[in-house]
Amino acid sequence: MSSTPSSGPSLREIGRDAVRARITEVALDLFAERGFDEVTVEQIAAAAGMSGRTFHRYFPAKEDVVVGEPAPLGEFVRDALTARPRDEPVWESLRISFESVVASHSAHSFVADDRGKLARRVLDSTASLRARNLEKHMLWASMLTPLVTERLDGEDTALRAEIIVQSALACFDVALTTWADADDDTTVAELLERSFAALRPEV
Amino acid sequence: MSSTPSSGPSLREIGRDAVRARITEVALDLFAERGFDEVTVEQIAAAAGMSGRTFHRYFPAKEDVVVGEPAPLGEFVRDALTARPRDEPVWESLRISFESVVASHSAHSFVADDRGKLARRVLDSTASLRARNLEKHMLWASMLTPLVTERLDGEDTALRAEIIVQSALACFDVALTTWADADDDTTVAELLERSFAALRPEV
DNA sequence: CCAGATGTGTCAGTGACTGACAGAAGAGGC
DNA sequence: GCCTCTTCTGTCAGTCACTGACACATCTGG
Structure with missing residues (x-):
């Protein structure tokens, strides 16, 4: 060496x-x-x-140093969503699934108050990192969309599922960015809840 | 030479x-x-x-060969949104704005039946192109979010505006991907309408 | 016909990545 | 303790995207 x-x-x-x-x-x-x-x-x-x-x-x-491996977290969300009752409104299932990710990783890397915020700030301040992060979201979307599709009724379930999943990912992303950008102690969980509250899927 | x-x-x-x-x-x-x-x-x-x-x-x-310049189209959507009446529901304003982009560029490059579909298929089949495309969306979002923010009432307007804009962009993106992926002659405009119909912002 | 602006090719260099190879260091059997 | 097999590592060479510097060619206005 x-x-x-x-x-x-x-x-x-x-x-x-x-x-x-x-x-x-x-x-x-x-x-x-x-x-x-x-x-x-x-x-x-x-x-x-x-x-x-x-x-x-x-x-x-x-870029992978900052963005991290996409698969593990994606599988976590997928499993959390699978565990939700099928008669629950999908949007609520998604919200709870993402909140459970944040909750179970709060002691972990990407939501730990100090390093997590720093990492997210670095991510948000560089174009190539934001891009790679959104690519990670695309993988998650491909894991979640089938689950959402079969939880929808009516027409156009596949198309609508894609929109709903992408919107949920947008909520997750905006919540994390807002959290990292703020100097106060607002929780990711709270921001996530407020983000999800801004939308509702059409029935 | x-x-x-x-x-x-x-x-x-x-x-x-x-x-x-x-x-x-x-x-x-x-x-x-x-x-x-x-x-x-x-x-x-x-x-x-x-x-x-x-x-x-x-x-x-x-990547820019396929993705194209972000600014012109972004400005087009922004101007279209600005032209909408302020008492119209934002979600409808956004839908109409994006539809007007598609309509006024239907004879143009990216929605022309032959080359447009080809370009979009190439885009969707390559990770780095998808990433660059999403980066373009981020720029558009930064242009649209302030407009949406001032059209919202109640609390958390900034946060909610970001979510709504990101979701509208997701509708645009999913519509284009679905359009390029299909072999039939379904219109982008129709897919756009169906995509926007899947969601509604919470009032 | 002659400047000056503009477009282009060549060259050299940086930085992210990859494959191939050889050597060092741990794990297990004896 | 020693030998072997596996794993990890550094070095080297090479590709490719991209950039700055320079010189040459072409086009334009006077």
């Missing part, structure tokens, strides 16, 4: 997830300080004590 | 917009045939009779 400026246990001893978390941590500081586009992968890698090549073995793209 | 495989008038004689249109035309064929990621900028440039450097003087990014 030619460069290990950061101390700490060797990368081998900790798991793959821990390495990813470590990269995320040092990268986030660099992004917040200099801006996402002004930091090179080589610099992140050096700060994390590894080569640029190794960085890309943990994150296929630089 | 070292390579001019394509015939036609010299690039100088036609305007800047015409050069862009020409690049778009040859690029679209290549994308449809081989896939966006499998075509290099050099190849597009060669097919259009120019160097790669010149290509980037017309399109800062490869």
Whole structure:
């Protein structure tokens, strides 16, 4: 190993997830300080004590450090939605599902008061990151739309389901952005509720 | 000029917009045939009779060939929305505004039956293009949200306006995707109407 | 016919990524 | 403790998108 400026246990001893978390941590500081586009992968890698090549073995793209893996959270929302009673109004099911994500991850990374807000601010301040984030939403949408489709009655269920899911994702996104942008202690859960209250699917 | 495989008038004689249109035309064929990621900028440039450097003087990014400039259409929607009576329900104002875009561009590029569908299919089949397209939507949202905000009553107007605008954009997007994906002759206008009918803002 | 503005090609360079290869370090069997 | 197999890592070379600098060509107005 030619460069290990950061101390700490060797990368081998900790798991793959821990390495990813470590990269995320040092990268986030660099992004917040200099801006996402002004930091090179080589610099992140050096700060994390590894080569640029190794960085890309943990994150296929630089954006993924901030945006995170789409699949796990998407599956969580999908499972939460599946667990909801089928006679419940879909919009309420969606709202509760997204609220449960926020609730069960409140001690976790992306809604933790300090790092979470920082990460979200970095995300919102860079075009390529916003784009990648919306791509993640598209994957979630493809997981949720079938569930919503079969919970709708009447005509055009597929089309309407897509609209409803996209709108729910918009609520989630706006709630997080608003939360990160505010200096007060407004909860994500509260913003999420207020966002969902702005719309109602047509029956 | 070292390579001019394509015939036609010299690039100088036609305007800047015409050069862009020409690049778009040859690029679209290549994308449809081989896939966006499998075509290099050099190849597009060669097919259009120019160097790669010149290509980037017309399109800062490869994606822009398919996605197009965000500003003009955004301004069109904004102006259309501004022209609507302020006592009209916002959701209807938004629907009519987007329908007017589609109507006034029906003879134009992106909703013309042949090339438009092709372009949209290419867009929907590539992740980086979808992302760039959603980025364009974000710009539109920032232009529309203030207008919607001042047309809302009650509390939380800013937050609710963001949700409503994002949802309208989702309707627009889903309508276009559905239109391009179908083999029948369903109109964009009709799909747009059905999409908007799926939701209603809470009063 | 002659400037000056504009468009273009070439070249060099940065930065994100990828495949191939070789060497180092841990895990398990003996 | 030692050997082997697997896993992780760095180095290297290469592709591709994109950018700045420079020089040359062309078009335009006087």
